[in-house]
């Protein structure tokens with residue numbers, strides 16, 4: 001093992017944020033038929049840490065965060081979220097999903113429900129909270145993502161950027177401990193990207209633990225505690241933005257950066 005690979009592996013285990021472990025992936029493998037989408041993934045994410053995952057198309061970024069949220073089932077290795085090891089037990093999956101909010105590329109709002117109803121649906125149905133409590137929490141969240149005036153409209157009446165901010169508010173309505181973002185701005189027009197990134201920056205500053213799959217390198221540089229670079233189904237390099245942008249160690253990282261910066 002070279003000095004470089006030793007230091008890269010150490011970085012993967014070095015939780016940022018408070019330093020207290022929130023997520024642990026240990027030798028995680030995932031196969032789709034004969035294709036291995038994740039190979040021996042080792043990563044610890046600390047409480048209140050922001051980790052940005054980047055890498056070429058098809059490198060396994062979405063698969064990694066979908067495994068952490070149990071939208072996909074990993075085939076080998078261990079994933080622990082806030083002390084809960086992911087298993088096949090339905091109650092275990094429900095428990096983990098309650099801890100983890102997810103925002104997708106497509107906003108996936110229910111078109112026939114108002115914005116307020118979209119946000120309060122899960123807290124009312126899953127948590128069985130009363131309407132007045134969920135409504136007032138939803139309004140607080142809409143204030144936070146800066147669109148309280150849209151509460152009684154339907155998704156189709158909102159811009160893409162506004163819909164994505166509703167999707168963030170909807171995930172926060174379940175009071176998750178971790179937020180996962182899967183390319184949250186890649187379906188948006190350029191002028192709408194900033195308003196969604198601003199909401200994510202605010203969330204990061206509030207101390208939320210976040211894993212963000214994104215090609216927004218400006219966001220990664222400004223907000224990430226660590227950047228995880230994936231290629232060919234594995235983690236190639238992990239480091240601070242300073243390390244990643246100014247002193248990448250691996251040829252695949254250098255090639256990627258030369259193509260996107």
Ligand SMILES: Nc1ncnc2c1ncn2[C@@H]1O[C@H](COP(=O)(O)OP(=O)(O)OP(=O)(O)O)[C@@H](O)[C@H]1O
Nearest residue numbers: 032033035037055056057058059060061062063064
């Ligand atoms: N449900 C699935 N069935 C079969 N193959 C899949 C499935 N989901 C993902 N894959 C394959 O696994 C690989 C990794 O996909 P993944 O979506 O994780 O990549 P990614 O790095 O997020 O890519 P992108 O940046 O294009 O979204 C790809 O080759 C993809 O085709």
